Amino acid sequence: MNKKRKNPNMEQYEVETNAELLPFLISVIESKSRNAVKSILTRGQVYVNGDNITKHNFPLSKGDIVAIQTNKASKAATFINMNILYEDEAIIVIEKGAGLLSIASAKEKSHTAYKQLMDYVKKINPKNRIFIVHRLDQDTSGVMLFAKTEEVKQQLQNNWKNIVKERTYIALVEGRLKQTKGTVKSWLKENKAYKMYSSMKPNDGKLAITHYQVIKSNQEFSLLSVQLETGRKNQIRAHMEDLGHPIVGDKKYGSEQNPIARLGLHAKVIAFRHPVTKEFLRFESKVPKVFLNVKRPDKFR
Incomplete structure (x- = not known):
């Protein structure tokens, strides 16, 4: 022993x-x-x-x-506003906090999930690298997947629909929805202000399909479970505006309230076949408490 x-x-x-x-x-x-x-x-x-x-x-x-x-x-000495949920030789799955960029922007180069992970893997071996597979908006929290080789990155991106079996978000939106569940389908385009908007004309933009279901609601807010059939830029944000129920705190897409002092969008689940081992993996991040306690939770039904 x-x-x-x-x-x-x-x-x-x-x-x-x-x-x-x-x-x-x-x-x-x-x-x-x-x-x-x-x-x-x-x-x-x-x-x-x-x-x-x-x-x-x-x-x-x-x-x-x-x-x-x-x-x-190990966690205490590692990352700011993020943590690792899983890691092997091919991939890293993280839980990203709201406010942290996925990758560098014109205004911010160093305080990103990508930069922190790159520094981390290079400490183990200077030849190690990290590759972006998909992104979360800066103010969206939750689970996110990175590749550790160019080959794995390409495999994931080229076969995303076949590899990824579930992508579930939690969205806190304004108002009470008339339908407790439904699907939004449109063709998304981007205007000069870098805002995505929907076209109902077939093939006029990139096809976007979003499924939603109400978890609970009151007269002021609704908490939704949202599943992506496609993964377009700002897809959920644009589709919630289309429904007339913008995401809380999302001024760009029509929100007029922000009682939680952040964007009401959280990537709760990502489930996929491992690109190398083919093992089925599922990772889940807890719904932020502030989503559940927004304004008079006793009235949330």
């Missing part, structure tokens, strides 16, 4: 028999799945005799000390 040692920021184990690193970690971290253990290793939280090791088949010898940095310690 491998001996466990105490350390406030590390779980330490003395190796009893020769083994490879990943199987050893799986044997000692019994509370986590194989993928979760792989993520811990890839993320750079594992040390062998004081050296940071990320190689899965790294050989261990009897007497080696394997140290695993605790999640609390």
Whole structure:
């Protein structure tokens, strides 16, 4: 049996028999799945005799000390307004906070999810890189997927409809909807002010299909579950304006109220087939509490 040692920021184990690193970690971290253990290793939280090791088949010898940095310690020193939900050799799934850019803009170059992840992977290996697969608007929070190689990026983008099985958002919108569920279909175009707008004329723009269902509502606001059949720029925001129920805080698309001091849009779920292993993966981010407590929650029905 491998001996466990105490350390406030590390779980330490003395190796009893020769083994490879990943199987050893799986044997000692019994509370986590194989993928979760792989993520811990890839993320750079594992040390062998004081050296940071990320190689899965790294050989261990009897007497080696394997140290695993605790999640609390690793998260505290890692990211601003985001965290990693999953990581392996091909992809990284993050939870992005509202206010954080996905990638650089003309006004902001460094404080982005992309830049933080690039710095992070390069600390493990200077040759490592991160690739954008899709984006979330700066003021939209929730789950987001990145690739770690150009090949995986291309595979995801070229086969997005086949690979991604679910993309669910939570939207807080103004007013009470007449229909508790429905579908909005239009062809989206962009005007000179960089605002997306709908055309009902077939093929006049990019086809956009949004499905929605009311979770609860009162006279002032409705909380919706929104599923994307297509993933166009500002699709949900434009379609909610089309319905006459703009997203709370979305002044650009017709909102007149902002009691939550942010955009009322959250990417709750992304589920997909892993581009390499073909394993089905599903990641979910909790609905922000402010969405649930907006203005007299006792009247939310």
